[in-house]
Amino acid sequence: MRKLFAACSIAIAALATAPASAETVVVTADRLVDVLAGRTVERPVVVITDGRIVSVVGEGAARPVIPEGATRIDLPGKTLLPGLIDMHVHLDSNPRYGGYTRLRFTDHFWTAQGVANARAMLEAGFTTIRNVGSRDFSDVGIKEAIEEGIIEGPRIVPAGHSLGATGGHCDNNLLPPSYQATRGGVADGPQALRSRAREQRKYGAEVIKACATGGVFSRNTGVGQQQLTLEELSAIVAEARQLGMTTAAHAHGTEGIKAAIEAGFTTIEHASFLDDEAIRMAIRRGTFLSMDIYNTEYTLAEGERNNVLPENLEKERQVGTRQRESFRRSVELGARHVFGSDAGVYPHGTGGRQFARMVQFGMTPMQAIQAATANAAEALARTADLGAIAPGRFGDMIAVDGDPLRDISLLESVPVVIKGGRLVVDRR
Template sequence: MRKLGLVAAATCALMSSAAIAKTTVIYAGHVITDVAQPAQGPSTVIVTDDRITSIAPGRVDAPADAEIVDLGDKTLLPGLIDLHVHLTGDPGGDYRSEAVEPDEWGVVVGEKNARITLRAGFTTVREAGSAQYTAFALRRGTAEGLIEGPRIVAAGPALAIIGGHGDVTGFREDIHAVLDQGYTCTGAVECAEKVRKASRAGADVIKITATGGVLSQQGRGLGAHFSNAEMESIAETAHSLGLKVMAHAHGARGIESAAAAGIDSIEHGTFADEAALKVMKAKGTYMVPTLMAFEGIRERLGKGIYTPTVEAKVRMTLNDVGKAMARAKALGVPIAFGTDAGVFEHGRNAHEFALLVEHGLTPREALASATTVAARLLSMENEIGRLAPGMSADMIAVSGDPLSDVTTLEKVDWVMTRGRIAG
């Protein structure tokens, strides 16, 4: 009798689960299921809870209890992926705010920016550096539907050398000690320890600053920071934990060393030369160009926003923006979409597509960089980046054909993430 009771209880639970499953039926005039394929004509996409269950040509009758979304003649396509954002910050902030604002303020700012980013069509983002737990809190909030925002793959604090880009700089030494988040490292053993610390804290990906940067108060150029042994230790330790490594890197030799060490993606890659790019090609290292970052920086030059140290570094880089990406394409280095949103206003992310095309990608290649290519870099190609039965219900709708005109992606009319309609 007890066994029968358990069977009955299990049956009731299954029936109850089936009874509360939500069905959404979406009608669209055009559907891009995979950017490698031509767009389909009028189609019906059916979503059950957070999964796509079918894609059929024409207009399929909807079940009686389904929610119906009629997009008319709009184009439905996979949700976009931005591999380099900073949700917890806005552009133009004074670096000294680190000593004033609590980490919790980053969650408040991040909630605002997560909503803006989602409504701009980005259903997955990789958070590329934040305070210890702010991005992790946002990640949980969007996953549980408590706040409106994209799926978040979060790094937490970046690993840096002492006094380098990513470390606290610009203050007195006693202030540095108070503000230090504990992720600088010297030597292969300590760097392995900090990777493990980041993993324990909840990082989905390890972020390192492999070279100097532009917007920090560290002013000693853009060359390599970590030693080869340190970067090899970081890559090997992260990979042993099932984590990938993303490396902020501008200077050619730092890019080359990071790629040779097994780092998975180079962020920015501003001064990558042929030698560095050949190593990236040989190792399968992705380039994430973040061209929009320099648009945002250019707009703020000469306005008293940046310190003289930063302005000098900015002016050193602007004439080279985009050139390395064109060389990367010619050599067959995979190019994935990332913007560095937070350096410019969140929500403008999609203008990166036009910049990618301006510097040599075709519209189809640019869209692939933010869908199938980005999904592969995240090792999530069976979850996001395409529309197919079983995939996460992450999709957007625009007017026009983004495969021929990427600027259509700058105005997104409708967004669904994990089966939830935004707005």
């Protein structure tokens, strides 16, 4: 009670000393999911000033002093949660155009796709996304357009080009040699990869993504085959840390996962073929796992219609069940997870379907929500801004009908989205 009284006093003082021109928004609801404490708060009142939360109080606590003229967003019958964070998105992709069909379009068609996809992610309740690989720094450009108020979308943490080996998953292996088609992040050897990391930072990337192994949707690469050496992976991490950046490693195969963990990557993407040793390594090193365990259903159901190559469909069949087994085991052993959907492999805006799979394969609803909020913010090194409804953080939140801790599928359709204290989606 003393702590609660002190928090209320600080909040009231902050409101009293706020500039006269400050814009204040007050949000109320039936309940709030406190992802930091792992509990529910009844009858919350959240006060946001100039886009950041200044106070959060629940039933039984002294109500804050609300400045005259404050905007009210009253959400009776609804539960507030922090704005969701998807840690594995490809904005400039569309699953409808698989295999060679994407060659029908000019290069910047994909940037235009990204604008629409960013809006779809926001409307689904994802107020922050980490875009792990784009063409021509389109993710940086979309982020800049959102921040300038030109288009609507989530906060974006861009990676620019994904780094990878010649002929690896992050290269372009669809075309014959006469086209000399190579993606912008391809390099070989530690120093060359360090240079590529510097280049991404130069042009606006905030996270470095590297492909440690083969993947499902590349041509002529074994899905679990290691493609960057430990020395190369370690050089990438060392450079990223020097630049003050976090890291993400695409890694399906066991040995590539272990090498990426040993090198010090912040998150392991996909992590399909885990063994107990790899899981325990991740736990010891504080490495987060980002496992896209929903999208296999979409790919196997729609892939042939979308012209996905037979090679890629076969690799998806190899990965899907095994990845879910790895997910269940990693949860049992206590590994830390973040929410990563791989949106772009399936339609943007439908990522909420993964929450039910996370619960089906071993998580509690609270753990699944924390993966997309508090854990994700920690992996981004953004706990001062994101991941919780708490004083000092951005006023990013969503509201759903009922209680998502009883029915996690409520996150598949989010009726209310608030970003920076502004109501950006209202389907009440």
